[in-house]
Amino acid sequence: MLAAREDLVNKVLKIAGRKNVKLYGMINETLELVIRADEMGLSLEEVVDQYGIMKAARDAGFVPVVESLMYDIVEKVLQRNKRWVTKKWYEAGQWYGKYYSVRLPQDPVKAFRDDICSFTWNVSEFSIMENEDKAEVMVRCVSPRFPLSYTTLFSVFLEGALNTFGYDCVNRGVSKGIIRLRFRKAEAE
Amino acid sequence: MPKGVSRAKKLTLVPTDLLERLMRISNREGKTLYSFMSEILEQALRVYESRHTLQEVVNFFEIMETQKASGAVITPVDVLTYLIGEVYPSGKEVLCERWYESGQWYGKYLLDRFHNQNQVEALGNLLAVTRWDLNEVLVEEESEVVKVRCVSPLLPLQNTELLVRFVEGVMDSLGYKVKNEDFMRGIVLLEFEKT
Numbered sequence: 001m002l003a004a005r006e007d008l009v010n011k012v013l014k015i016a017g018r019k020n021v022k023l024y025g026m027i028n029e030t031l032e033l034v035i036r037a038d039e040m041g042l043s044l045e046e047v048v049d050q051y052g053i054m055k056a057a058r059d060a061g062f063v064p065v066v067e068s069l070m071y072d073i074v075e076k077v078l079q080r081n082k083r084w085v086t087k088k089w090y091e092a093g094q095w096y097g098k099y100y101s102v103r104l105p106q107d108p109v110k111a112f113r114d115d116i117c118s119f120t121w122n123v124s125e126f127s128i129m130e131n132e133d134k135a136e137v138m139v140r141c142v143s144p145r146f147p148l149s150y151t152t153l154f155s156v157f158l159e160g161a162l163n164t165f166g167y168d169c170v171n172r173g174v175s176k177g178i179i180r181l182r183f184r185k186a187e188a189e
Numbered sequence: 190m191p192k193g194v195s196r197a198k199k200l201t202l203v204p205t206d207l208l209e210r211l212m213r214i215s216n217r218e219g220k221t222l223y224s225f226m227s228e229i230l231e232q233a234l235r236v237y238e239s240r241h242t243l244q245e246v247v248n249f250f251e252i253m254e255t256q257k258a259s260g261a262v263i264t265p266v267d268v269l270t271y272l273i274g275e276v277y278p279s280g281k282e283v284l285c286e287r288w289y290e291s292g293q294w295y296g297k298y299l300l301d302r303f304h305n306q307n308q309v310e311a312l313g314n315l316l317a318v319t320r321w322d323l324n325e326v327l328v329e330e331e332s333e334v335v336k337v338r339c340v341s342p343l344l345p346l347q348n349t350e351l352l353v354r355f356v357e358g359v360m361d362s363l364g365y366k367v368k369n370e371d372f373m374r375g376i377v378l379l380e381f382e383k384t
Contacts, residue, residue, distance in 0.1 A: 002208060003223050006197035008230035015237045024202050030233045031207045033243045038214050040251065044232045044243075051236075051246045054253055057263055058321045064253075064261040065269055066291045073272045076280065085275070092268045119263040157268075 053118040060099060062119060071147050078149045089153040093160020101164065109137065109165050116158075128158075134185065137167050141179040148176040155179045198223075252318040255311075259298050266322055270345060277347040288351040292358020300362065308363050309335050312356075320352075335365055339377040346374040353377055 009023075016026045037047045077085045096112065104111035113128040120126050125142040139158055146154065155174045158181060162169070167183035174180075203211075215225035236243050276284055296308075303311040313328030316339065320326065325340040337356055344352070353372050356379060360367075365381035372378065 001200045002203045002211075002226060003198045003200055004226045004230060006199040008227060008234065009199040009201060011234050012230060012237075015234075027201050028204065028207060030229060030243055031203065031211060033247045034229050035207070035210050035214070036247055037250075040254065042250075043218075044229055047247055047250045048232050048236055050250050050253070051241075054249065061266050062263045063266045063269065063322050064256050064319050065264050066295070067260040067262040069287060069291050070262050070264060070269070072287060073276055073284070077272050077275045081275065085272070088271050089268060092265045095267075096265070121257050122260070122262055157265075 053115070056115055057119050060096070060115065067122060067145070071150050074153060075147065075149045078153070086153065086156050089156045090160040093157040093162075094164050095160075096157075097161040097164025100161070109134075109162075112161055112165070136185070137162060137165075137183040139179065139181040139183070142177065144177045146177040151175070151177055151179060155181060248314065249318055252314055255302060255315065256319050258302075259295060261319075270348060273347050273351065274345065281347075281350075284347075284351060285354045288354040289358040289361075292355040292360075293362045294358075295355070296359035296362025299359065312359055312363070316356075333383040334368065335360065335381040337377065337379040337381070341375050344375040349374055349377060353379065 012026060012030075013023050016023045019026070034044050037044050040047075042050075074085075097108070100112040100115070101108040109128065109130060116128070117126050120141070120143075122145055123141055123143040125140065127138070127140045129138045129140075130136070131138075139162070141154070141158075143151075152174055155172070158179070159169050159172075162181075162183050166186050168186045169181055170184045171180075171182035211225065212222055215222050218225065220228075233243055236246050273284070296312075299308045299311050299315075307330075309328060309330045313326065316323065316328065317326040320339070322344065323339050323341045325338065327336070327338040329336045337360075339352060339356075341349075349372055353370065356377070357367055357370075360379075360381045364384055366384045367379065368382045369378070369380035
């Protein structure tokens with residue numbers, strides 16, 4: 001026998017009833033999954049959080065692609081039509097800027113930062129930092145795996161999003177695997 | 190709830206082996222079994238209240254970890270479609286070859302990662318979980334024949350063909366050859382047999 005909070009057990013009991021399963025079976029299934037998560041080196045909370053992140057990626061129209069294929073195709077397209085593909089990535093950034101502006105109008109930069117930081121699992125360092133009065137935003141990204149072509153396009157994507165949030169890029173440093181961008185709040189016209 | 194006021198408790202039946210393993214984890218985490226159990230139930234309720242099951246969540250997580258470990262990058266689907274659309278007309282053969290090779294690599298990776306599990310099933314789970322741009326994914330194995338069906342009304346022809354090459358590459362590494370291949374924009378129907 002294991003003691004648990006009555007209010008929680010009652011809620012689980014209600015769900016078990018709805019699913020037409022026994023409380024015993026439902027609790028045991030849950031505990032087995034906790035152990036499975038632990039074997040993967042994670043807590044159930046982390047697994048549930050990660051699930052939420054990937055669900056957010058799916059809802060926002062992102063898909064996982066084999067990294068080498070992505071870099072390969074980006075390289076090819078960039079060689080052929082740099083202007084066109086750069087424009088496309090910029091527009092994609094703008095689209096996501098709008099998306100996050102609608103999703104969290106009171107702080108779209110935060111919503112964008114939280115998601116992008118979670119989605120860029122192949123990046124060693126990634127930060128989007130606003131200063132105190134939110135007049136400036138610093139973007140920093142380091143990924144030794146990024147080829148120059150992908151780094152360039154990813155920086156343009158970020159710029160598209162930040163522009164939509166009302167920031168202009170005032171300083172740009174992009175080299176293979178490293179992005180440093182500084183944005184300043186655009187003057188109201 | 191004010192401090193010092195304890196919540197009501199309820200006893201639940203748990204098999205001894207599970208209990209022992211949970212005690213080990215809670216000890217390691219420096220938590221009492223009671224508070225650990227409360228955390229677990231809170232998380233479970235969070236999932237069930239969003240109309241999912243914990244099984245789904247943990248399976249999804251495991252598959253995504255496989256994706257991460259195999260080197261996947263999260264990309265806006267529109268950007269990917271634009272890129273493929275740009276290269277495909279003049280570089281179709283090279284693209285198909287690259288996708289096939291990438292599939293072969295992935296198949297080898299599945300053999301290793303799921304060495305004590307059914308790798309064909311693992312491929313089905315991977316496609317179903319990670320290719321969320323597909324509306325339907327079915328991978329069925331029946332007496333040494335594997336049927337793969339993918340449907341997505343919005344998948345352009347070039348993306349569909351590349352998906353076909355990728356799956357064929359994976360199946361090649363898993364020891365299957367193409368028996369029947371049929372695809373059109375947004376629909377993939379493939380049959381493989383053991384080599």
